[in-house]
Amino acid sequence: MDIKNNILETIGNTPLIKLNKITKDVPGMVLAKVDYFNPGNSIKDRMALKMVEVAEQEGKLKPGGTIIECTSGNTGMGLALAAVVKGYKCIFTTTDKQSKEKMDILKAVGAEVIVCPTNVEPDDPRSYYSVARKLAKEIPNSFHSNQYDNLANRLAHYETTGPEIWKQTDGKITHLICTAGTGGTVTGTAQFLKEKNPAIQVWAIDVFGSLLTKYFKTGEMDMNEVHPYVSEGFGEDFVPDNYDMSVIDHFEQVTDKDGAVMARRLAREEGLFCGYSAGSCLQGLMQLKNRLKPTDVVVCIFHDHGSRYVAKVYNDQWMLERGFLDVKSFRDIVSGRGSQNKLITITPQRTVADAVELMKKYDIEHIPVFNGNGLLGSISESGLFQKVFSNPDIKNATVESVLEPAFPVVDFHTPVEKLSTLINRENGAVLSLDDAGNYHIVTKYDVIQAMGK
Template sequence: MTAVHESVLDAIGGTPLFRLARLGAGIAAPIYAKAEFLNIGGSVKDRAALSMVLAAERDGLLKPGGTIIEATSGNTGIGLAIVGRQRGYRVIAGVADKSAAEKSDILRAYGAEVVLAPTSVPFEDPRHLFHVVRRLAEEIPGAWLANQYDNLANPDAHVRTTGPEIWEQTGGRVTHFVAGVGTGGTITGTGGHLKEVSGGSVTVIGADPESSSYGGGDGSPWYVESIGHFLHPETVEDRWPEAYRSEVVDSFERIPDRESLLTARRLAREEGLLAGPSSGAAVAAALRVARGLGPDDLVVVLLPDSGRSYLSKLHSDTWMRAWGFLEEAETDGLRPLLDAAEPLVTVDADATVGDALELLRTAPGGVAPAVLPRPARPYGLAPAEVVGSVSRDALAAALADGAAKPGDPLGALVGPALPVVGVGQSPAEARAAVGEAREVVLVLVDGKVAGALAREALS
């Protein structure tokens, strides 16, 4: 019988499980996906949003005519917009500038006001998204900052709803639970409940971007939105969310971006589940885990949000090729040229003129990217770490006319950033990117700068 609700808020939760029969083919342990994108707002964050608003009302923090403010990658903001507007509040969402544009469009459609701010700056920087929303909360009378990262009503939503649903849907047979870790609320609440009702027998696995510091990475940038813990190299204090309890997570599967993105695309094309990139990371982790299990085990993996919010990114062949995540055999891509090129040369933006000139001796076209100083880059060089370019000819000219000395820092001699193409794009596209004014193009593989090609190599 079709359900009838008095409000859309009554439809939050109660999402189905789907067996991943095709992706899990040949694996003894069954894998079931918890389709959280079927929540009314399209993500698991609807649960936390409702829980946080109700708790704030109960505690007197949010009163009639008030304003809800939150920093979000999109999904929590959407949930708060739905709940908040339904209950008569103004909603302001501070959105990370790297989030998919569709999320901001959806927020505005629900009546929220959107403020874009960066997260790729040190936490102490006043421009950081968290500080932007805190200032708004202090300046607007009657404002309440949801603060999903430290709000314990976030994990509590999953203790009360998501965990019990999974236990009931599997008849208590679930043995392994896999989910991504963003604020940590979903995995803490759901995983904690499943451990409690099973007497500790359920194993909880975190799916984490390869470079995220949750799972042991250095916190350098990645491309899967809404999960992981980023650490800017200039951040002084690394704070983890209070909503996250690390003791709930038994182990992590660290998933490279390409594996996450391609798995999410397979979910849509093989299982009919149009989900986002963090769902791809979670399913990739679940497949790894399940391959080591037997038929008496049962894996539940949580799919946090819908792929409809990523049609311009993950589910776009053009975007995937441009960022180096998609290489097709029939496409005349840049891989052969990249394989034949000299190794990538980079110059720290704070290097001296003399040191830079020495490095540029082997750079294609005598030009190299100027990058943020970082002790090591085990996960590759992210485009966000490229702050400009350095030219051998420009440095030599500055030395010749006395404008610079070998021991001087590069400073104003750092030029504009170089054009960028993906390894899956064609030489013709790379030539167009270089244009008439530039000599070198950077090539991305899996979203990281893997090499540089001089103009003559593209002819």
């Protein structure tokens, strides 16, 4: 029978998948090493298991012990799987910029999760690095795996990821593209591949706000390079011991926006529902595509699964709030509604009950209020609900008595990025006049729907 003795035996041997649509204009063949096929849905399963095995061999991790690690989520998942099978406890520190889904997943497999602030120096006692070190000193029979400086991290990729890619490409790989975080994946994989063929180019993808690119180019740890970024799983504000910069040929930085947008494209155009770093990895390649030849065989490492980013990269509102969605104008949104362009309005003399009926009939939440002189104010479903709930008799009152502030009026060609700053919890819509002098309304849901097309 072809069976596995436990979940850990399913780690590795992930597929290499050809990209066809997004990279159609890229010279050469572009292949994705899709490591979300690992049981913990990320490439980190490889190094997590290796760190545990090496710690056991060296006597640093004993039966009944506690594994402690600072993690953005994926390493924690790999360690948690190993702990479940081998009988260890886990305590993980993470940062408050990580998605809630990652934290919930870690808890689901029995780990304790401690959330620490992101925007502090690595040696600040509140940082997730410092808290992990402190716990390792205080808790008896504990092992701080320290993925950043534990060389078992890169050893895992030297022993598995590199050989798999070499075998899957029949040794024809010419370029390795990989996001750079702890340094384990890019360094370990590159070390193996460079031993096989020193001519293979290794391009590390970094994020703006990380100091790794500047360090690679100058050898200088310039903290002026460091600033907050929302990309997850790569980029650093220090240089982990796992790095061997001699096996990396180039560092390329990608913006938060470009990485997020490309991740969404991967899902829609290639059917690969990947994490943030996969989008950034491919975006980095696209920025460098002019360096490639038609005969090149390029391998991009896609680290993890998109399910951990459904509240962020794959959430339209999150993307909209950060200006990450492709810019469309007020006019584009109105045009996209086709025959549903009629603006529903009400006069101040009508009753609240009349307004409620209009909202029900047209399935809308916001109505501008006009009098003979033009725009007077507005009413909203949420505002009316609060008033009706506290005073049911208000249904017979006039709209004028429950008037809310007028919606902002913007230019008909205002881009969505600007609209996103005007539509908020207190203000649910904006108005605009078209060239013929007719008013139109755009709500939060109009914007989200337009961005999803």
